[in-house]
Structures are given as C-alpha cells and as structure tokens.
Amino acid sequence: MTNIGIIPKELDKQADRYFNNQPLKVLFIGNSYTYFNELPQLTQQLALSAKETRKLEAEMVTVGGATLEQLWQEGKALSKIRKGRWDYVVLQEHSTLPITNPQLMYKYARLFNTEIKRAHAQTVFYLTWARQNRPETQQILNDSYMKIAKELDAIVAPVGIVWQQIQQENSNLSLYDPDNSHPSPIGSYAAACVFYATFYGKSPEGLSYKTDSKKLTAAQENSTSELDSLKAADIDLIQSVAWNVVSKFDSQK
Template sequence: MKNLEKTILFIGNSYTYMNDLPKVLSQLAGERGYNLTVDSVTKGGATLEDFLEERNPLSEVVNLKFKENKWDYIVLQEQSQIPAIEKEREEKMYPSVRMLNNKAKQIAAKTVLFMTWGRRYGDTENGFENFESTQEALKIGYTKIAQEIDSMVSPVGLAWKRALQKDDTINLWDEDNSHPNEDGTYLAACVFYGILLNENPIGLEYTFDIPYERALFLQEVAMETVNEFC
C-alpha cells in the first residue's frame, strides 16, 4: 500500500520560491490523494554555503527546521551559476552538499539535489555562450556530487532542455531570462512529482492556470525526462 503522507523541506533561493514551486508540487500531488507537508528555507541569491555559516541567520533557521519535523526529503538547490563552474562547485557547493547531506542522514531524511536550468542566453561572463552549454555543465555539476553521496537528483534543467528541443517556441523563463515563469515552475513541479512520488504526472487536471494543452505537453516532457534520467 502506498504511503500517501510525505514531508519535504526545500533549501535554496529564488529559483525555488518564484511562483512557489513547493506549493505547486503539493497541489499536483493532492489530486492523486497525496498529502504533502512542504516547507522551505529560501533567500534570493543564497548559496548552500549560506545555510551552514554559523553567523548567518539562515543556518539557524535550517537547524530549527531540521528539528521540527520528520522529513522524508531534503531538497537542495544551489545558486544558479555555481554548479556549472568547476572551481566554484569544488570549493563551495560540494563541501556544503556533503555537510547538509550528513545533517539529513542524522534525521533519516533523503537528500534530493535540484538540478536547475541554464539562463536563456547562457552565462558569457563564465564562458558559457548559450543555454545548451550551460545546461550541460550544470548536469555535470549536479550528477558528480550526487554519485559521490548516493543521492537522488531532480533533473529539472534537463526537462527544460527537452521541452525546448521538442518545441523551440515555448518560453520557460521570466522576463529576466533567468528565473522561471509559470510554465517553467509547472514543469519543475511535474519533474519533482515524478521523482519524489514515483508517479506519472500525465493527465493531471491541475494546470496552475496554464492552458491545458500546454500543461499536458509539460507533463509529458517531465515524465519522459524522469524515465530517461532514472
């Protein structure tokens, strides 16, 4: 019998809180009878390192959150550029992921890495000329540390890549070409739905006010990505 009660804590920044990704995921899951307890500790521009620094208020909040609930999953989302840059991820991201993963193990929670997406026109200041090259570097950055600590990965950025390959007219970015618009957040939520619940999102009626045909397309892209990645 399936366990319909799940608890999920998101740790990250504006890529997580823009359009309230945790709430969208909860709405999707509720349609199939799941009762998700979701919470988050986020701040715009935050790095995972910020959640561990003793003098940073974010670390105090994280410590309290870890104690206040029996979490099934701890979702870690790094600042959007760091995972793509080898030196940055080795010196900043990976030590932070290891420490947060150890904290998760102490409360019997599973770590899930939130593989984000590249910026719409790349990250030229760091040597990435387009979305595709950025996304490939992000994939490497997240999967390498996931293999080391044996954690789950939610391949949201790969779903964005697949969506654009299937329909180059679709737009998943907000006006700043970095953050997600509603379609981007919905696609991310569908990927998390497939990864965390091991369920197929195709056919869900909750569309986050996105036209149904486009929502169905995003559901299909999410499931294809999850099946291929896992």
C-alpha cells in the first residue's frame, strides 16, 4: 500500500526550496527620510554582505516632504502595492505629523494597511527620529507609531529609538544632516541596520556596507565616503544597538 503521507511531505520540501530561493521583496513608501543616502540600497548591501539565501530586492515610492495622505492621493504607491508581490511594505509618515496630527496619520495608515494585506504582504512602520533641536518629541513619535502598529498588528522598525540610544552612548556620532532633520550617511546606515534586523530577524553585527564602486550613484558615493571615516568601534556600536533594540521589539510581540 502506498503511504500517501509521503506526498505532502515531499511537496512541503519542494515548496520550502522554492520559497527560500525567492528574493525578499520590500517596497518603501515615504519621503526624503527614505531616499536620503539611498536607504533601501544600504539595506540591500547588508543583505548581500550576509550572503542571505533570500536576496533583498527593494524599491521605493517617495516624494520630498510628503505625508501618507499625499502619497495615497497621488496614487503611485497604491498602484505599486497592487502590482508587486511584496513581502513587506514600509510606511514612513512625515517627520512631524505623528506629533501634530496623529489621527490623520492613522487614517491613511489604515487605508494603506488594508491594501497591503490584500496584496498578501506585511506592513512595517518606519518609526523615525525627533528633530535634533526637539529631542523631547521622540516619545510622542514612539507612542504614535506603536499605537497604530498595535491596532493593525503591524511591524515596527524602531529607527528613532535606535538613534536615541546611539546618541546616548556616543554623542560624537553625527546621525543628522546639518539641517537638524534629515539623516547623515551615518544616520541612514543606522536605519539600514534596523531594517536588515527587522526583515531577516538577524543581527547586522559584522556586516559590511561597501558596494561595487563602479555602480555607485552620487548619493551612495557620498554615503560610502563618510562611512569609511567611521572607526570600527563606532560601526560595532551602531550594529549592536540596532540588534539589541530590534530583538527586544521582537520578543514583545
């Protein structure tokens, strides 16, 4: 008699092999906090350095200064969600809206999340950082993102919390652009470490940010130049803080 139990097991193995060879596809939706220093590409490079079986493929729909409301109404982000077979869709709200008008943020976060779920992907909220001259607002940002993420059963990439802890441990690390708002290349690198840890559930410790110099864009050249000046101890600090914070978030789910 044929043991029919073998068939699903073999099919499961084939499905696992197929799934594990497929790229991890991520769509970033946001504004300049996402496209400064080409954050998606920095995250991809960490995955390449880790030699992940599932290569990271990242795209972004971004508009400078945009809110989720504007990105929703503009339509390109929604079209991209519906057309792509994404694993994760990252939502980044305007830097101050979660402080000044969280209810408006929640309205469009809910709309985006509904479409993301219909596309069989997971929503990731990009929890951003306080302005350099307004550090007291970080807790409001944290609370706003955590509240909507809990409501929607979504994931949080706690970049702002990681920035805050890095600054507490080494105030000489310049995470901010001179405008006190946007990320420096070092700040974007810290964000990339958070996203790598969030997507793969692994520590970014020991991974490299270096890319093929022949394929660098102007933004990547700028990032690489500044990151090359970092001491090994500073890179270790950024990577370890990113993992410590993300792993705590994972354990609280």
